[in-house]
Amino acid sequence: xxxxxxxxxxxxxxxxxxxxxxxxxxxxxxxxxxxxxxxxxxxxxxxxxxxxxxxxxxxxxxxxxxxxxxxxxxxxxxxxxxxxxxxxxxxxxxxxxxxxxxxxxxxxxxxxxxxxxxxxxxxxxxxxxxxxxxxxxxxxxxxxxxxxxxxxxxxxxxxxxxxxxxxxxxxxxxxxxxxxxxxxxxxxxxxxxxxxxxxxxxxxxxxxxxxxxxxxxxxxxxxxxxxxxxxxxxxxxxxxxxxxxxxxxxxxxxxxxxxxxxxxxxxxxxxxxxxxxxxxxxxxxxxxxxxxxxxxxxxxxxxxxxxxxxxxxxxxxxxxxxxxxxxxxxxxxxxxxxxxxxxxxxxxxxxxxxxxxxxxxxxxxxxxxxxxxxxx
Numbered sequence: 001x002x003x004x005x006x007x008x009x010x011x012x013x014x015x016x017x018x019x020x021x022x023x024x025x026x027x028x029x030x031x032x033x034x035x036x037x038x039x040x041x042x043x044x045x046x047x048x049x050x051x052x053x054x055x056x057x058x059x060x061x062x063x064x065x066x067x068x069x070x071x072x073x074x075x076x077x078x079x080x081x082x083x084x085x086x087x088x089x090x091x092x093x094x095x096x097x098x099x100x101x102x103x104x105x106x107x108x109x110x111x112x113x114x115x116x117x118x119x120x121x122x123x124x125x126x127x128x129x130x131x132x133x134x135x136x137x138x139x140x141x142x143x144x145x146x147x148x149x150x151x152x153x154x155x156x157x158x159x160x161x162x163x164x165x166x167x168x169x170x171x172x173x174x175x176x177x178x179x180x181x182x183x184x185x186x187x188x189x190x191x192x193x194x195x196x197x198x199x200x201x202x203x204x205x206x207x208x209x210x211x212x213x214x215x216x217x218x219x220x221x222x223x224x225x226x227x228x229x230x231x232x233x234x235x236x237x238x239x240x241x242x243x244x245x246x247x248x249x250x251x252x253x254x255x256x257x258x259x260x261x262x263x264x265x266x267x268x269x270x271x272x273x274x275x276x277x278x279x280x281x282x283x284x285x286x287x288x289x290x291x292x293x294x295x296x297x298x299x300x301x302x303x304x305x306x307x308x309x310x311x312x313x314x315x316x317x318x319x320x321x322x323x324x325x326x327x328x329x330x331x332x333x334x335x336x337x338x339x340x341x342x343x344x345x346x347x348x349x350x351x352x353x354x355x356x357x358x359x360x361x362x363x364x365x366x367x368x369x370x371x372x373x374x375x376x
Contacts, residue, residue, distance in 0.1 A: 035132075038119060185210050244272065267287070309339070
């Protein structure tokens with residue numbers, strides 16, 4: 001490369017020497033300018049040709065059928081291959097140039113003479129202008145080709161490999177970060193559900209911050225773990241303290257669901273608030289109402305109407321008339337009837353509702369045998 005760079009310097013020094021035979025300063029400037037433009041143009045054309053011929057090829061090996069067969073049962077991943085459009089264009093152009101050059105090689109002498117006559121006028125039209133114009137063209141064209149070709153072969157391939165390696169490293173680091181975030185979230189949830197003796201539980205803000213960046217798969221895993229703990233411990237008094245530890249987890253899952261997609265988070269939180277040792281009927285009702293809103297019609301969504309069933313219990317316990325052994329007012333009665341009507345529309349939930357002491361007592365107080373919105 002240093003030899004070629006030195007030859008370029010020599011070529012540039014020859015141009016003013018050639019132009020020095022001009023008879024005036026104006027002619028010198030004109031000849032020098034034309035020669036410099038021809039030299040730069042030849043250098044750029046040669047550089048472009050050298051780049052096209054020197055572009056490295058990407059070796060892409062397809063997976064064997066045996067490997068593909070082994071991966072059939074594995075989760076599918078989206079992979080991205082290197083964009084080889086430039087390589088393909090380079091391959092096509094080099095083949096075209098070589099082919100056209102071989103077929104037109106017989107016309108090359110005549111073309112060079114025409115070129116020399118055309119450029120020679122701009123080079124002062126001296127006796128040696130034709131020879132100099134051809135020498136100028138070939139010298140800088142070949143130099144540009146060799147410099148660009150060698151640089152492309154020596155440096156471009158390494159630069160591309162380094163870029164690919166950096167990209168792969170960044171992808172690996174991103175995956176490791178995601179794994180670390182998920183592991184931290186899962187570990188924190190497990191410590192919350194199964195705390196060590198004397199440990200201080202994290203605040204709601206801390207739990208929110210830990211669960212929020214976790215992946216959707218990890219959030220689903222956290223949800224099912226908390227849901228299992230809640231469903232296994234809500235009925236017996238000894239298990240209620242453990243069940244109550246799921247409440248901040250469901251709150252964190254709700255906080256991370258910024259688009260309001262998952263109704264089950266609200267539903268499970270409503271169940272837990274209703275079943276804790278000191279039931280929070282107001283918030284439980286609000287969470288179940290939000291769950292019903294997000295879920296939509298239970299028959300089309302595929303979920304049983306448990307939300308309406310439990311919300312009816314919340315509304316009954318919030319009814320002051322019920323606490324005093326009296327009939328509910330019209331508004332409260334219609335709201336509870338509406339929930340019970342939906343709950344009774346499924347035989348499985350209906351059986352649960354009919355065996356619920358508070359619902360049975362409320363229906364007796366209000367003279368309701370079959371829940372209907374129009375019941376009076």
